[in-house]
Amino acid sequence: MIKKLMAANWKMYKTWEEARQTARELVVAIGHDLPSDREVLLIPPFTALQGVGEMLAGQGGYFLGGQNFYPEAEGAFTGEISPGQLTDAGCRFALVGHSERRHVLGEKDELLARKVAFGLENKLGIILCIGEKIDERKNGLVEEVLTRQLEKGLGSIDRNVSAKDLSIAYEPVWAIGTGETADNEDIAEAHLLIRKKLKDLTDQGEQIRILYGGSVKPDNCAGIIGLDNVDGVLVGGASLKADSFSQIVLA
Ligand code: PGA
Secondary structure (H helix, E strand, C coil), X not given: CCCEEEEEECCCCCCHHHHHHHHHHHHHHHHHHCCCCEEEEEECCHHHHHHHHHHHCCCCCEEEEECCCXXXXXXXXXXXXXXXXXXXXXXXXXXXXXXXXXXXXXXXXXXHHHHHHHHHHCCCEEEEEECCCHHHHHCCCHHHHHHHHHHHHCCCCCCCCCCCCEXXXXXXXXXXXXXXXXXXXXXXXXXXXXXXXXXXHCCCXXXXXXXXXXXXXXXXXXXXXXCCCCCEEEECHHHCCHHHHHHHHCC
């Protein structure tokens, strides 16, 4: 059975203490109700990883993740962080190619492909984020964009990558932080396309989790999570408060 992954991306929000507090409140709010077919992933800023990790210690079903890393083991890369440093801080997973890294910070498919391969080689589970911009959707380019991002992003990995170590997050750029969610039909269509491509590119493509992200909220989560080929959600804004994120996790 594929467990659904309910992931919270806290971006550049929260101090050490605020992050610990939210993590603590979340664990209390969910209590013993975390369904056995779900896992929770908290992705705080780097400075709060250790503090949040302490709050999750001993809690089954909760994981810690990094928002980004650089594909080298160590070296003169001021401002960057390595996969080994993330695992050392307690991370099981990391995001690669979030739309803000692609479109605000200018990361290209070639760099993202190196990150995916290097992260996997260094025992980090990877969540590769992909998604089209609004003009690409309007011009009928969704399939082309998603195919390109998947083929390039996964171009340097082993076909036999374990489904436990790789997930894809489909996040239409125009739905991130805008309050505008893709409609369920569009989500199902995109996820089916991604599933087919994953089966082409990897041996365990049927089991690799495909998350949806983009304005997921307590009131739309149940509908989204119930769609075929939706194996979790990646949540920004509505994950910042324990109250709303616990409702999403339990939706
Ligand atoms: P949002 O962000 O939930 O605020 O739209 C999603 C994301 O950036 O992963």
